[in-house]
Amino acid sequence: MEKSLTVGLHELGLSTDLITPLQQYAALLVEQNKVMNLTGITEPKEVATLHFLDCLALTKLVDFSEKNVVDVGTGAGFPGIPLAIAVPTADITLLDALQKRIGFLQTVCQQVNIENTTCVHGRAEEFAKDHRASFDIATSRAVASLPMLAEFSLPLIKEGGLFLAMKAVDSDEEISAAKSALETLGGQVESVVDYTIPCTQIRHRAVLIRKVSQTPEKYPRAFAKIKKTPL
Numbered sequence: 001m002e003k004s005l006t007v008g009l010h011e012l013g014l015s016t017d018l019i020t021p022l023q024q025y026a027a028l029l030v031e032q033n034k035v036m037n038l039t040g041i042t043e044p045k046e047v048a049t050l051h052f053l054d055c056l057a058l059t060k061l062v063d064f065s066e067k068n069v070v071d072v073g074t075g076a077g078f079p080g081i082p083l084a085i086a087v088p089t090a091d092i093t094l095l096d097a098l099q100k101r102i103g104f105l106q107t108v109c110q111q112v113n114i115e116n117t118t119c120v121h122g123r124a125e126e127f128a129k130d131h132r133a134s135f136d137i138a139t140s141r142a143v144a145s146l147p148m149l150a151e152f153s154l155p156l157i158k159e160g161g162l163f164l165a166m167k168a169v170d171s172d173e174e175i176s177a178a179k180s181a182l183e184t185l186g187g188q189v190e191s192v193v194d195y196t197i198p199c200t201q202i203r204h205r206a207v208l209i210r211k212v213s214q215t216p217e218k219y220p221r222a223f224a225k226i227k228k229t230p231l
């Protein structure tokens with residue numbers, strides 16, 4: 001793990017000071033994964049590349065410093081925790097619908113001394129009731145198809161802010177299918193960036209969506225409606 005992180009962090013222009021907290025996080029992740037379903041990736045080099053460096057690659061695309069960020073469906077903390085470790089001036093809300101994952105993240109933040117996070121148990125579409133247009137940036141990886149994800153995330157973002165959806169490189173159709181949802185919710189695709197995860201040959205994609213206008217008050221709808229009739 002240490003070698004991949006050293007090479008990968010260097011490639012991303014990030015400090016090797018991040019290695020210690022990332023290793024501490026990895027140890028907690030692998031240990032807790034024995035009793036709780038957190039991740040299918042536990043081999044140290046793969047945790048370093050497929051989790052940490054994949055998430056940290058976002059720092060090359062967007063400036064997170066001083067930003068108020070929400071990570072929608074953070075699960076075991078991706079991409080939110082690696083971003084919080086790499087960008088201490090960002091204020092990162094880790095949001096997930098599963099209480100036990102949020103409990104794990106609270107332990108991680110406490111034991112690794114990560115002070116710039118808030119761990120929140122809740123569904124994004126319900127969290128939006130009290131946190132509408134509150135964040136500069138929303139991030140999300142592996143949570144839902146883009147039309148549904150847009151309805152979870154865009155209401156939370158301030159006008160002018162950014163939604164960064166991590167997707168597979170073969171997501172062209174999914175992006176096209178989200179066009180009308182984005183128009184309805186006040187979003188616009190600004191760029192689609194394919195990147196290689198450092199130390200691998202694996203390509204991933206970041207879809208950068210700008211919030212160009214306010215989301216109409218009637219969105220987000222209740223989860224059952226979002227699922228039954230995605231925009």
Ligand SMILES: C[S@@+](CC[C@H](N)C(=O)[O-])C[C@H]1O[C@@H](n2cnc3c(N)ncnc32)[C@H](O)[C@@H]1O
Nearest residue numbers: 073074075078096097098122123124141142143
């Ligand atoms: C497959 S996991 C991905 C976790 C993490 N983002 C990653 O890339 O490893 C999806 C997570 O999204 C959460 N989730 C799904 N829908 C959600 C919603 N509407 N609001 C909040 N969390 C949600 C689930 O509880 C689950 O932890």
